[in-house]
Amino acid sequence: MAVATTTAQRRPRFNLGKVERRNLRWGLIFISPWLIGFLVFGVLPIVYTFYLSLTRYSGLRDAVFIGISNYTRLAADPLFWKASTVTLNYTLLAVPIGVVVAMLLAMAMNQKVREVTIYRAIFYLPSILPVFAISFVFVVFLNPGYGLVNWLLSSVGLPSPNWLGDPHYTVLALVLIAQLGAGQWALVFLAGLRGIPTELYESAEIDGAGAFRKFLSITLPLMTPVILYDIIIGLSFGLPVFTSAFILTGGGTRGAAGPDNSLLTYVYFIYKQAFQFGQMGYAAALSVVLFVVSLLLAGAVFRWARGWVFYGAEEA
Amino acid sequence: MATTEIVRPIATATPSRRRFRHTLTASILPRIVLITFCLIFISPFYWLVVSALKSLQ
Numbered sequence: 064m065a066v067a068t069t070t071a072q073r074r075p076r077f078n079l080g081k082v083e084r085r086n087l088r089w090g091l092i093f094i095s096p097w098l099i100g101f102l103v104f105g106v107l108p109i110v111y112t113f114y115l116s117l118t119r120y121s122g123l124r125d126a127v128f129i130g131i132s133n134y135t136r137l138a139a140d141p142l143f144w145k146a147s148t149v150t151l152n153y154t155l156l157a158v159p160i161g162v163v164v165a166m167l168l169a170m171a172m173n174q175k176v177r178e179v180t181i182y183r184a185i186f187y188l189p190s191i192l193p194v195f196a197i198s199f200v201f202v203v204f205l206n207p208g209y210g211l212v213n214w215l216l217s218s219v220g221l222p223s224p225n226w227l228g229d230p231h232y233t234v235l236a237l238v239l240i241a242q243l244g245a246g247q248w249a250l251v252f253l254a255g256l257r258g259i260p261t262e263l264y265e266s267a268e269i270d271g272a273g274a275f276r277k278f279l280s281i282t283l284p285l286m287t288p289v290i291l292y293d294i295i296i297g298l299s300f301g302l303p304v305f306t307s308a309f310i311l312t313g314g315g316t317r318g319a320a321g322p323d324n325s326l327l328t329y330v331y332f333i334y335k336q337a338f339q340f341g342q343m344g345y346a347a348a349l350s351v352v353l354f355v356v357s358l359l360l361a362g363a364v365f366r367w368a369r370g371w372v373f374y375g376a377e378e379a
Numbered sequence: 380m381a382t383t384e385i386v387r388p389i390a391t392a393t394p395s396r397r398r399f400r401h402t403l404t405a406s407i408l409p410r411i412v413l414i415t416f417c418l419i420f421i422s423p424f425y426w427l428v429v430s431a432l433k434s435l436q
Contacts, residue, residue: 171416174409182413186420192427200423211422246420 109354115347122343133348143349145324146332153234153304153328157241158297162290164245169252183253186246194240198310201240202227212239227311230325237326240307241300248293255289256282287372294364302357305330329353 079087091098116133118126137143172183189197204211205226213223226236263281272280308326320327320335329349337346392400 168416171409171412174413175405176409176413179413182417185417188424189420192424196427197423200426203426204423243420243423 112347112350112354115344116351118344118347120344120347121341122337123341126344129344133345134352136345137348137352142324142327142332146327146329149234149325149327150302150304150329153237154298154301156234157238157301157304158294160238161241161245161248161297162293164242165248165252165293166286166290168245168249169256172249172253173256183250186249188246189243190247194244194306195310197243198240198307201236201307202311205236205239228322230321230323233311233321233325236311237304237307237328241304248296251292252286252289255286259285284373284375287368288374291364291368291372294368295361298360298364299357302353302360303330304328305334309334 115126117128117130119129119132120126168186172179172186176182205213207213207223207225207228210226212226217223224232226232259282263285264277267277267281305328308320308328308331312320312326312331320331330353333346333349333353336342336349
């Protein structure tokens with residue numbers, strides 16, 4: 064045993080035997096369709112975007128190398144900062160609200176009610192609709208004159224804002240639309256809730272814990288890995304938000320993206336630069352910045368999560 | 380050997396009231412919450428279906 068371990072330690076990492084080499088060759092052949100697709104449609108566009116970000120390119124003529132001019136230009140572009148602020152505001156609102164809504168839905172779906180499967184199907188229903196369709200419906204729902212949302216608000220005595228006309232409320236409208244997709248994340252939360260051992264709740268009940276104490280001391284700590292997953296997925300969906308903003312502004316046909324450009328999300332800005340103004344190089348530089356910021360944010364969240372995510376249940 | 384005595388709270392509510400409270404918390408309230416959520420989540424789909432069935436006139 065000791066001899067085998069010593070031999071394994073001394074053996075170079077990539078010194079494969081004949082059988083291992085053959086297995087590796089066949090393995091690579093079998094995964095080659097995916098590998099080629101990933102390289103051609105995944106890695107190559109990313110590398111090409113990095114290259115384009117250093118050029119002046121309209122999509123029609125040859126790209127002209129201009130160094131870091133696109134990056135210096137975006138640092139001085141007020142619309143770049145506007146789009147970044149709108150996207151950051153949206154993400155900061157949509158992600159935590161999304162976690163809370165998904166958690167509430169999951170807890171509601173976890174009730175011992177006979178017809179709960181029907182409710183689950185209904186909660187999931189908006190997730191199978193395209194974002195385009197949901198956003199289009201919301202253009203009607205959020206209408207200040209005859210929209211359903213303002214009718215509900217006024218019926219309980221709350222003020223009826225001009226959701227798509229007032230720049231203070233436009234991002235909230237985007238957040239509202241995003242919450243309709245909470246059904247699919249609620250299913251992930253439900254799986255997490257089902258994984259919590261019932262003995263923990265029984266022990267807490269014997270100790271006299273109420274529903275709120277059980278939630279705070281058992282449910283929430285054991286759900287932290289799922290919450291982290293939801294935050295990461297929320298970031299990856301929130302930062303490139305485009306479709307809903309595009310539909311709410313009428314597809315950009317009215318010039319500015321909403322009142323005071325309040326619906327100019329980052330990807331919407333990239334879209335305008337690339338396909339309305341034909342500045343592919345500048346749009347590529349914007350994409351590179353989004354790519355780097357997304358990576359940094361995800362890394363920061365994972366680092367922050369070390370302090371509050373509890374993996375105790377898996378270890379036990 | 381020390382023993383732990385479990386002190387149970389004295390039941391103050393009548394059985395019918397306890398049954399009602401149990402029905403309220405275990406059956407009625409969850410259904411109200413679930414149906415409210417359902418109404419919110421089904422409204423866009425309902426609007427799409429109703430609009431699709433309307434004529435252009």
